[in-house]
Amino acid sequence: MPLSATLEAIKAYQQQLEKNKIKPDNLPPCPRCLVESAFFKEHAYRDRKFLVIIDMLVKTVLSALLRFKCPGCGKTFTYYPNFALPHKHYTRQTLTHFSRAYVQNPEATYQKATMVDGSLPGYPDDQQTLAPSSIHRFISSLSRLTTSSQKAIDLVLQENPASAICRNIANQRVPRQKFKSKARENILVQCLRFFEIETLFQHTFKTSIFTKLAIRWEFS
Numbered sequence: 056m057p058l059s060a061t062l063e064a065i066k067a068y069q070q071q072l073e074k075n076k077i078k079p080d081n082l083p084p085c086p087r088c089l090v091e092s093a094f095f096k097e098h099a100y101r102d103r104k105f106l107v108i109i110d111m112l113v114k115t116v117l118s119a120l121l122r123f124k125c126p127g128c129g130k131t132f133t134y135y136p137n138f139a140l141p142h143k144h145y146t147r148q149t150l151t152h153f154s155r156a157y158v159q160n161p162e163a164t165y166q167k168a169t170m171v172d173g174s175l176p177g178y179p180d181d182q183q184t185l186a187p188s189s190i191h192r193f194i195s196s197l198s199r200l201t202t203s204s205q206k207a208i209d210l211v212l213q214e215n216p217a218s219a220i221c222r223n224i225a226n227q228r229v230p231r232q233k234f235k236s237k238a239r240e241n242i243l244v245q246c247l248r249f250f251e252i253e254t255l256f257q258h259t260f261k262t263s264i265f266t267k268l269a270i271r272w273e274f275s
């Protein structure tokens with residue numbers, strides 16, 4: 056699993072953006088006036104700083120996010136490329152890599168899950184490193200993608216009614232030492248389930264829940 060989006064992927068997206076090749080089709084219809092997203096107009100660019108991890112160093116890459124506007128009512132929608140998540144500077148690949156390292160390993164602690172081959176991804180300018188508390192937050196964010204998860208389950212079952220997806224997610228358990236409250240246990244279980252669903256969704260549709268569903272159901 057990659058530690059972050061690549062510089063090349065962000066550059067390729069930036070080029071598409073500059074050539075006006077980003078289309079609003081994956082966005083949801085306007086919830087206010089039901090205009091289909093294909094009719095949305097480009098509205099504004101917002102500069103965005105992304106953090107990528109290259110050779111164990113956390114580096115800043117500047118890019119932009121595009122907002123579209125509904126011609127019916129003026130509501131605006133942000134288009135998230137497949138490495139970007141709302142309110143996060145780290146890329147989607149970083150969130151999923153480190154969250155998986157914690158939730159999918161029963162022995163993991165947040166400290167251990169932050170390590171890659173025995174060292175911590177750090178910032179070049181100072182002594183700071185990726186913090187274990189960041190991983191705690193990444194997991195909370197991913198656990199909230201419940202609408203996309205449910206849509207993904209529905210689509211997988213439509214495609215393959217015999218899929219074991221429901222049995223697999225019902226079997227996800229988190230070791231007792233990883234939580235002190237019921238609320239945190241639920242978050243960890245949701246995150247584990249999300250990864251299980253994402254794996255089966257990728258296997259079935261050769262694409263990610265993030266690009267196919269989250270942009271439509273959770274992000275804008």
Ligand SMILES: [Zn+2]
Nearest residue numbers: 085088125128
């Ligand atoms: Zn509208």
